[in-house]
Amino acid sequence: MTHTPTPSPLPSLDGQTHFRELGGLPTASGRRVKHGVLFRSGELSQLSERDGRVLEALGIRTVFDLRAESEQQQAPDRLPSTLRLHAIPILQGSFDPATILQQLKSGDTATLDGLMPAIYRALISEFTPQLRQFFLELTQAPDGVLFHCTAGKDRTGLAAALLLVALQVPADVIEQDYLASNAWLATLNERIAARFAPYGVTLGELDPLLTVRAGYLQAAFAEIEAHWGSLGRYLDDGLGIDRAVLQARFLEPA
Numbered sequence: 149m150t151h152t153p154t155p156s157p158l159p160s161l162d163g164q165t166h167f168r169e170l171g172g173l174p175t176a177s178g179r180r181v182k183h184g185v186l187f188r189s190g191e192l193s194q195l196s197e198r199d200g201r202v203l204e205a206l207g208i209r210t211v212f213d214l215r216a217e218s219e220q221q222q223a224p225d226r227l228p229s230t231l232r233l234h235a236i237p238i239l240q241g242s243f244d245p246a247t248i249l250q251q252l253k254s255g256d257t258a259t260l261d262g263l264m265p266a267i268y269r270a271l272i273s274e275f276t277p278q279l280r281q282f283f284l285e286l287t288q289a290p291d292g293v294l295f296h297c298t299a300g301k302d303r304t305g306l307a308a309a310l311l312l313v314a315l316q317v318p319a320d321v322i323e324q325d326y327l328a329s330n331a332w333l334a335t336l337n338e339r340i341a342a343r344f345a346p347y348g349v350t351l352g353e354l355d356p357l358l359t360v361r362a363g364y365l366q367a368a369f370a371e372i373e374a375h376w377g378s379l380g381r382y383l384d385d386g387l388g389i390d391r392a393v394l395q396a397r398f399l400e401p402a
Contacts, residue, residue, distance in 0.1 A: 158187075159202045163194030163226070166300040166332045170308060173325060175316040179399045185292040186398055188308055190300035190336075191215065193223035200228040203294065212282060212295035214238045214303040234285055238271065238278045238303050248357075264302070264356055265367035271306055272371040272382075280387045282307060287393055299336070301329040301360050306368055314383055314391045315399060329360050 161167050167190075171183030184207055192211070195203075213225055213235045220235055227233060248263070271279070286293060297303035305326050312322045337358040341351035351358075369379065376382040383389045 158206070161189075161199045161202060162196040163199050164189050164192060165336055166190040166329065168328075168332065170312065170325070173312065173315075173317050173321055175399060176318055177316055177402070179402055181312075181315060181317070182398055182400050186311070187292060187294040188300055188304050189294060189296040190304075190333075191219070191223055191298050192225040192227060192296060195226045200226075200231075204228055204230055207292045208294045209291070210234065210289040210293045212236060212285070212293070214278075214282070214295060214297045214307065216240050219298055232289075234289075236278050236282050236285075238275050238297070239267070264361070264364050267302065268306065268364045268368040269371040271303065272368050273375065276386050279307065279310070283311075283387050283389050286311075287390060287397075291397070299329075299333060299358075301333060302364070305329060305360055306365065309365055309368075310383070310387065311394070311398075313379055314389050314394050316391075316395070323362055323365065326365055327360055327362065333358065 158167060158169060168188060169183065170181050170186040170188065173181045175181070187206070187208060192213075208231060210232050211225065211227060211234070213220060213233060215237065216239045217237045220237065225233060282295070286295075295304060295307060309322050309326055312325065317325075337354075338351070340358060341349075341354055344354060372379055372382045372386075376386055383391065
């Protein structure tokens, strides 16, 4: 099954360019993910008052912030009071993005190629409890839901991929949706590279960190296979996902 990601029909936000939804993606059974219930994005610290009204008008009632505590403290989400915020910090300790940024500013880019697959493996090996909490609270949250990290591509991308697996979206469609982040982030990544240029770091050197690659998601899935045996067992036993409940809530009727 082939699904080519297309530009989102959602209203644009002033303070966040990587804002899209999972609605419309097809499942193996012929159903589709409901529109207007599952949204993803990068950080929400720069939202305007208009942006807040847009989120409210879209029916978003719950926001999940998957950033590390240091990221949340440095750039807290700016949300309307009508939205309920759940902070579930992922990538603490040695994988804290603030630590990685300091490493880059020192000119140390030699480990970037292997860094991202290692992070994706750690998301499974070290942060499954946090992912489990996310899915538990997602199941209980009222429609609609927005989840995000900093760029909206790695922690958010993996969470979206696992959710889509639970919704029976085919693997090739999941990968295409995951890789679509690269198009959404192209302009932002150029701006980030410009900030690092004074430190002698080029856009090419930053590319492993600023983009998503199929191999990153595959690293997470390989970690799942190694420790849980299969994606299905991980969803059921590792994350405690009730797939029937998620499918009833987030898929269009058969």
